[in-house]
Amino acid sequence: MLPLFGQNLFRDGPAVFAPVENIPATADYVIGPGDELQVRAWGQVDIDYRAMVDRNGLISIPQVGAINVAGTRYQDLTGVVRSAIGRVFRNFELVVTLGQLRSVRVFVVGHAERPGAYTVSSLSTLVNALFAAGGPSPQGSMRAIQLKRGAKVVTEFDLYDLLLAGDKSKDAALLPGDVIYIPPVGPLAAVGGSVRNPAVFELKGSTSLAQLLDLAGGLSTIAQTRRATLERIENRDKRVVDQLSLDAAALARPAKDGDLITVLAISPKFENAVTLRGNVAQALRYPYREGMRVRDLIPDKEALVTRDYYLRKNLTVQLESNANRAGRGRETGTGQQAISQQRLLDEVRNLEDEINWDYAVIDRLNETDLSTTLIPFNLGKAVLENDAAQNLALKPGDVVTVFSKRDVGASVGRRSVTVHLEGEFNHSGVYQAKPGETLRQLIARAGGVTQHAYVFGAELTRESTRKQQEERLARALEQIERDLQQASVRRAQSVLTAEDASALKSEQEAQRALVSRMRALKPTGRIVLELPEQAKLADLPDVSLEDGDRVLIPSTPSMVSVFGSVYNESSFVYRPAKSVNDYLAQAGGPRREADEGSTFVLRADGSVVSRRQSGLFLGSLKPMPGDAIVVPEDFERTTWVRTLKDWSQIFYQFGLGAAAIQVLK
Incomplete structure (x- = not known):
């Protein structure tokens, strides 16, 4: 939809063209009631006096009397006052300046955006008052705004002169009681398409299509000169469209109310x-x-x-x-x-x-x-x-x-495959794998591993695997939340006492807190390589590589960690002869709220060994350096907890590292 030309001029309110109070008055400023004058004289007489012009146009100066200054131009004011003082004194110097200026009350009527009475500075002009009133409304004219003083039209102002040429010569100063009248908008014609300023324009007098295009800023660089369309309402009876070639004859045609001229652009096609x-x-x-x-x-x-x-x-x-x-x-x-x-x-x-x-x-x-x-x-x-x-x-x-x-x-x-080798490699760095090259082959080509390499703890992380684990974890959590909601409804139906309700509420809060902590878990994308405990480079599987794979082989750690519901979570010095039970004993043993049956070992190679897998033999398992023994808390065995199946499965299936163990607390 094309905008009405000039309406955005008044968008920012009256501050744009509001009169400034502290600018000097012009030489032709007319003194009137309410103006303040500063009179200073020295010589035979000494005067320093501020006088307000009263409603009769007079100021009264001690030792001099009343002086009529109303209607006097500012440039003549000193002469008038000098003449009055000269009738009483001789041989003096005089300076007369303006102080606080009077206010002027004017009326903005007709099709203004905010018609009404406005009190403005005596320095204000027609344009200032227009901005105070928000300008013409969409139904008001911008081209025939009248300033009326009594029965006389002082000036008729065309805002297009100001907007298009910066011409403010027909602006006029305001006097008390002035009326600014905005008549109804005149004939309208629109210009669209490939012109510099497409808009709806108000026509004034006889306007040709050429003049209408000039109002729109003329043709743009990509405008066609031989093709334009003219839509017109004929005799208030029917709409017609005509195709024009923008030659002299066509441009001389008069524009009419309701016209829409569209200038077509040249094709964006490059011919050659x-x-x-x-x-x-x-x-x-x-x-x-x-x-x-x-x-x-x-x-x-x-x-x-x-x-x-x-x-x-x-x-x-x-x-x-x-x-x-x-x-x-x-x-x-x-x-x-x-x-x-x-x-x-x-x-x-x-x-x-x-x-x-x-x-x-x-x-x-x-x-x-x-x-x-x-x-x-x-x-x-x-x-x-x-x-x-x-x-x-x-x-x-x-x-x-x-x-x-x-x-x-x-x-x-x-396909280009880039792999990062980090840690205990003889030549760590970023390598581009050859077509079909496997993990073991790439490491061998990169110079193998150092004598400190802990191959059993090798980590292969992959972005595609991380995304799959992330999606599976999100789906599992959605299912858990659905089961939670259903279980809560069933439990709520069986609540009989306030104690039952309080217990149910506490249980639900604990469940939500656990799920919230699980949502914060971030899968690592680690691929379990299923290495033997005394793995060497030759034991690495011939895994195919993907772009962005990261391989980290750490140095041999010296600790085994114990986490979860034990009395002393800590890392303990690795001893080859020590079992899981030995490390649990070092950690003070399981706490009363521990779920010993769900204890599992998070191996350094990323695999998980749980009591459900090895039964009573888990306690006799000899952990490897870098392993972590995890004892979960004993959560109430409700339906939603059983949905989680086993903590060891969660850590294994979703590729959660040791950092995620805190979720069990």
Whole structure:
């Protein structure tokens, strides 16, 4: 919907054009009742007097008497006062200035946004009062605003002069009792389409289409000069539309009330261009030449190295520099340095938006039926091997799109796989796996592990696995909450006493708190490698690798931890001969509220061993370095708790690390 031209001028209220009180009065300012005058004289007479002009237009000065100043222009005021004082004294100097100016009460009537009586400064003008009243309403005229003084029209103001030319020459100062009348809006015509200021305009007098377009700021850069449409209401009977060529004859036609002229834009189509886009150095339109082919558009592989690649590469250098500085700073903690190094690893991986050499496409428009045809070709053969069969001919308007391997999933054998090796490797770092290379093969190629490597504790974490675990955990928690709600309804039906209700409420609060803590759990994405306790490098499975995999082999830890409902949660020195029961005894044994039957061991390799799996033999199990023994609390055996099945299953199925053990408290 087109706006009414000029309405936004009054959007911010009267402060925009409100009169300023502390500006000097102009020379032609007319003195009137309510004005304050400051009279200073020195010489034969000494006068320093503030006088207010009374309703009779007089001021009274001691030793001089009454002086009539009403109707006097400010530029003549000193002369009038000098003449009056001169009748009594001689040989004096005189200065007369204005103090507080009088207020003026005027009336804004007709089709104003806020018609009414307004008290404004005597310096105010017609325009100031218009802003105080919010300007003309949508039904009011902007082009014939009248200032009336008695029976006389002092001035007629056209706001378009102010808006379009900055012309305020017909503005007039206000006097008490003035009336500002805003008549109904005149004929309206709208200009839309490709002009600089599309809007609805009020017509004044005879207005040609050329003048109407001038009001709209003229044609925009992309406007057609030979095509425009004119919608018109004829004889208040019917609507008609006409197509115009914006020549002199058409522009001379008079505009009429209700007209809508729409200037059409030129087509965005480039007549002689082919476009290169996607994973390229510079997405651009190029001029088409007769006989042009793909190799003309992409002459060599350098045309496909993106600017983003170099920007990210430069960022990686900056991150590395910052990480080094953080390492040298005495006040910078190791956490900040670790974060910087982690970002550095991520940025190295992000550099690998490799080009998909197997697939690119030409997007071509069929001019006959306006259908779009996608013409695929082998980019590598066309650019790298100069294969004439893949060096396809181009046509004007073609769009050639180059993809990265991330855009279009390549086959496993052609997909780039980046793996982070961290910890006790002879050469830790970021490696690009060869097609079909397994975890064990990659570690061997990277130089193997150090003598301190604890292979049993190797961690392989994978983003796709983490997402699956996250989804399974979310679904499980949704089911738990549904079971909770159903169980609460059933329990509430059996409540008979206030004590039962209080117990039910406490139980529900505990259940909700547990579920809330479980929602905070974050799966790690760890894949259990099922390694023997004395695992060596050769025991690592031939696991296929995915892009973004992280492999951490820690040094051999010296502790076994005991968590949960025991008297002394702590980490204890690993002793090969000690069993689970020995470590539990060191921790003071299970507490009274412990659920001994659900005790489990979270192994350093990510696996879980529970009493349900090994029965009474769990107590005699010899933990390995880095293992954690967990004793959950004994929650009431309601339906919703049984839904959780077994804490050991939760930790195993959802890939929860040792940090999640706190949820059991």
